[in-house]
Amino acid sequence: MKPKIEDVARLAGVSRTTVSRVLNNRGYISTETRENVHKAMNELNYFPNDVARSLFNKRTNLIGLIFPTISNPFFGELTFHIENICAKLGYKVLLCNSLNRIDEEEKYLEMLMRNQVDGIIVGTHNRGILNYHQQNLNVVAIDRNLSETIPVVSSDNYAGGETATELLISKGCQHIVHINGSGELETPAKLRRKAYEDVMERYGRTPITYEILEAFDRPSQQEVMSKILDEQPEVDGIFASSDLFAAAFMAEAKKRGKDIPKQIKVVGYDGTETGQILLPELTTIQQPISLIAQTAIDILLKKIEGEVNDLPLEIRLPIKLLKGETT
Amino acid sequence: MKPKIEDVARLAGVSRTTVSRVLNNRGYISTETRENVHKAMNELNYFPNDVARSLFNKRTNLIGLIFPTISNPFFGELTFHIENICAKLGYKVLLCNSLNRIDEEEKYLEMLMRNQVDGIIVGTHNRGILNYHQQNLNVVAIDRNLSETIPVVSSDNYAGGETATELLISKGCQHIVHINGSGELETPAKLRRKAYEDVMERYGRTPITYEILEAFDRPSQQEVMSKILDEQPEVDGIFASSDLFAAAFMAEAKKRGKDIPKQIKVVGYDGTETGQILLPELTTIQQPISLIAQTAIDILLKKIEGEVNDLPLEIRLPIKLLKGETT
DNA sequence: CTGAAAGCGCTTACAG
């Protein structure tokens, strides 16, 4: 069996209390005892049991992550950065992919609570659920408005939408269509759409938005792209609210012999590392992914440490236009 | 404070034992008591503390994942599937991105042990480390030979390399170059290279392989691609051991005005969902990612359940050629 | 500088 503190104590000829103290570097301990204890720990190849520690400390150093799917490069890279930063700070990451299904999110949330996570970072919607349990739960949202009291970290979606739309207009596009996710989700990403609409109206254009309801289902995605090309034969500009949408549209357009950027110009959103490698020619609005991760963790840790004062409720981080060959 | 079992017991007018029993559905309990207990739990919004449970049960239902980086779509999608399957089976996933740094892996491994994970799925190398602690650790590797006793699940890398190389030859390529990761890693992916070399020799060609040492550093990646084009001016076929490598090469080739596939044909490896969306024109060898995830978990769970008999030590899952426009 | 005792929230033999 795994050695426990008692085994170490016996071998070192001291009490469990003493072993615990050298383990935690707490209280005074003679150098000799300390050395003996360390020797015993090495000999037994002892590792403390963090489950037992957590039970006593009421602290797990566990952060729960609930995202729609880590398969999506944006969430994949976000999760990567979050995990990396957490690891440096001594936190561990429990991963959940809800696929935006409400019932799954509820289950995951309960699971995380049972596991006594110190905090949760959420990238899915479902306003209701969290409120209920919110009691002593430390939560930070990324790009999702969960409730009035939960801080939200996101890229400056409005500026992103504005930049994208203005770029297309400045390039001479006359018939610009926007592709967005489901309008039912209460997300700041709605601001991308709002900005698009505002800019369009400012220029006297009629905004046209297509929604992709099943963002993670490729066939239904293609269907929408195909529909756009059918219904908007004059389309010469696309602002897609994700690079994956942009790519899906481009594939469909190419199938129909459309030349990008000559006939249709395309701007995406996200600007992930993976996107940059696989589709470097795409013009896109880049989100500061690692900064989003860092910011979310900063706020979450403050909440965990009980610094509840003047925590910002909404943080918008700057986006960056990456000019490619699709515009 | 969070309610505990004692609070429920008091409210329901029974003992903690009884509450625990209805919680775990163990032993006989009168319907009446059961209902009372449930009522009390609802009233208090009680959730059992899994940390305490784990301590007693010596079972955490936690699976540790150590991968180089979840940013890479292959590992991202693999992790997604693993997490999904685990969730259905009542397991939770603790995520670690080692970036292939040995010291990080060692730290992560210790962290996972301290947290009493029931098992670990590893997608990084570093043979030595695991052996040492291997004692009561349940480990399954994905695409990495960690030691003689740790089962390895991977795609049929040899068949993949063979298929890719033969395709390029059948398309008339005369000067085929292979791009692989670091040759220092003890991975079954070496078989992709071996297959390439075998096929080349079978056809009387000289195999030429370039290695990318820093797989996660874009500039150094581009450097190698540039070097290939400099040193192999006659190259007309590329077999890259990942889609990201393939894309990086294609970008560099396009910069130099090379036409793909007319002047150079390219075959990648992985065939991730993300890759299919962002770079659908790439011909590639698709790994059965969700099957790899399922298989790894099957084996891991058997190990966890103590079924040590006749566990396969090496499983090769079938690959699939996805024909695109780059060949 | 060190140890005995109590307790973190749960579960499970053992009695009744």
Place this chain on the structure above:
DNA sequence: CTGAAAGCGCTTACAG
């Protein structure tokens, strides 16, 4: 069908 007691592996006041 139900409860009192012991224990999972650790930590921390409290004594000495």
